[in-house]
Amino acid sequence: MxxxxxxxxxxxxxxxxxxxxxxxxxxxxxxxxxxxxxxxxxxxxxxxxxxxxxxxxxxxxxxxxxxxxxxxxxxxxxxxxxxxxxxxxxxxxxxxxxxxxxxxxxxxxxxxxxxxxxxxxxxxxxxxxxxxxxxxxxxxxxxxxxxxxxxxxxxxxxxxxxxxxxxxxxxxxxxxxxxxxxxxxxxxxxxxxxxxxxxxxxxxxxxxxxxxxxxxxxxxxxxxxxxxxxxxxxxxxxxxxxxxRADEFIQNKRELASRYEKALSDLPLEPHAEAPETVHSYWMYSVLVKHPDLRDPLRRHLAAAGVETRPLFYPLHTMPMYSRSYRKHSVAEDLAWRGINLPSWPSIPDDQFAHIVATIRDFYDHRS
Known part of the structure; x- marks a missing residue:
């Protein structure tokens, strides 16, 4: 470990x-x-x-x-x-x-x-x-x-x-x-x-x-x-x-998102992109894997390397107390089963950022 x-x-x-x-x-x-x-x-x-x-x-x-x-x-x-x-x-x-x-x-x-x-x-x-x-x-x-x-x-x-x-x-x-x-x-x-x-x-x-x-x-x-x-x-x-210090925090989070996007751009990961006419504050930098079966293995690989991640929120209609009138919400379900939040604090040191990226790359290198 x-x-x-x-x-x-x-x-x-x-x-x-x-x-x-x-x-x-x-x-x-x-x-x-x-x-x-x-x-x-x-x-x-x-x-x-x-x-x-x-x-x-x-x-x-x-x-x-x-x-x-x-x-x-x-x-x-x-x-x-x-x-x-x-x-x-x-x-x-x-x-x-x-x-x-x-x-x-x-x-x-x-x-x-x-x-x-x-x-x-x-x-x-x-x-x-x-x-x-x-x-x-x-x-x-x-x-x-x-x-x-x-x-x-x-x-x-x-x-x-x-x-x-x-x-x-x-x-x-x-x-x-x-x-x-x-x-x-x-x-x-x-x-x-x-x-x-x-x-x-x-x-x-x-x-x-x-x-x-x-x-x-x-x-x-x-x-x-x-x-x-x-x-x-x-x-x-x-x-x-x-x-x-709010301006500093937001600028740093947006810069972190830009670094992630550049560093991971050649991998089969889809970032949560900024929509037109908006400013995304990137509370959490989030990506989608291509298939739901890849999400948890990638998270386990990162965890073994000491990197904490989170899954996207479970759709609320799947929770026991809110599922009495269950119906499909296909887009939300697809996003939830494929999404990961990566470390998103605004002052991640360069060596730790490099470790996160290298660990993700290692995961995909071993699957190719």
Whole structure:
């Protein structure tokens, strides 16, 4: 077994993170109050070009709050891509609504607008585009469908920080949108998330719900059933320090993707390419092998050499709790069974990058 250990992701905490966290400790502002919470929210909103942002404890609860703010509940349906992380569907289920799964576009791996149309019913309340692995969905097409059928758009941008569609940051197209700052995200707070919107009323509802439903003008009086979904000042301090270096992180991730594409271009691997009129943030650099039977052997070969990888997400319609009305989603299934995420942290040393590439080449050399 190789002594080399190259993780799939490792955050870069070399900026002002320690300085800001130490300020939290020195001032005793360690919970959900303190200057960093407000500073992080304001800075994040300015960064992506949106009016309002509310920080929360993780990306999953951000989705739950966004749906609750819209009044989504029992009897409603929300259209969700089947090729995404489980949180997208689970947040819908938390509200009592039903996630309705839709296939992907072969060209971008994103939500297929025409399949969205085919799944709209009188019970449909919202469409949830997920900007998978850092590539943008076709927001023009989805916005047109939403307007035609009077549906909400809830953008899941958990993997889309730094992603642009026609010059605009993802998360600015929906009625309400969410981000994740888990430890493997482009900017991280360890755990954490953000709900954003240009609609002040929706953000006020989200703020009300995330703080246990506390009434605005009466101490310890709660007028709705709320949740404890608040971000701590320590998390926000880390997030603000990360945001200060966001341009560097995104540039480095895009350069890493370019290096991978060049180094692997002569192998039978298909990269997750950048679509026209978008900026792919490459949260995870992903490739497809030619046949599903090759994926796991390649992953095992890399693992034996100390290189961690991940498979693409399992399509949600194949999960036991969501398979009651099972139907085929052939594009998503094909992508999922053939896809691999390669190590994607933005500062992989040259020798480790060379080791990853050499190991992949070794795999294909032994199969020729």
């Amino acid at each position: 190789s002594q080399i250990k190259i993780p799939i992701y490792k955050p870069d905490l070399g900026g002002n993170e320690k300085k800001y966290v130490n300020e939290c400790l020195d001032t005793s502002w360690i919970s959900s109050r303190g200057r960093f919470v407000n500073d992080f929210e304001l800075s994040f909103a300015r960064r992506i070009g949106i009016e309002h942002a509310a920080s929360v404890s993780n990306g999953t609860v951000a989705l739950h709050l966004a749906l609750m703010a819209l009044g989504v509940g029992p009897g409603d349906e929300v259209i969700v891509p089947t090729l995404t992380y489980i949180a997208s569907a689970n947040a819908v289920a938390y509200t009592g609504a039903t996630p309705v799964f839709v296939d992907s576009l072969r060209s971008t791996w994103q939500l297929d607008p025409e399949d969205v149309r085919r799944h709209i019913t009188p019970r449909t309340r919202a469409i949830m585009p997920v900007h998978l692995y850092g590539q943008a969905c076709d927001m023009d097409a989805l916005a047109a469908i939403a307007e035609e059928h009077r549906l909400f758009i809830v953008e899941d941008c958990a993997e889309g920080f730094g992603t642009l569609y026609k010059g605009r940051h993802v998360g600015t197209f929906g009625d309400i949108s969410t981000f994740s700052f888990f430890g493997n995200k482009t900017i991280t707070t360890g755990e954490g998330g953000m709900v954003v919107s240009n609609d002040k009323t929706l953000i006020e509802r989200a703020r009300h719900l995330k703080g246990q439903g506390l009434a605005a003008h009466r101490e310890y009086w709660h007028d709705v059933v709320g949740y404890n979904y608040r971000m701590t000042n320590i998390q926000a301090a880390i997030g603000l320090a990360q945001l200060e």
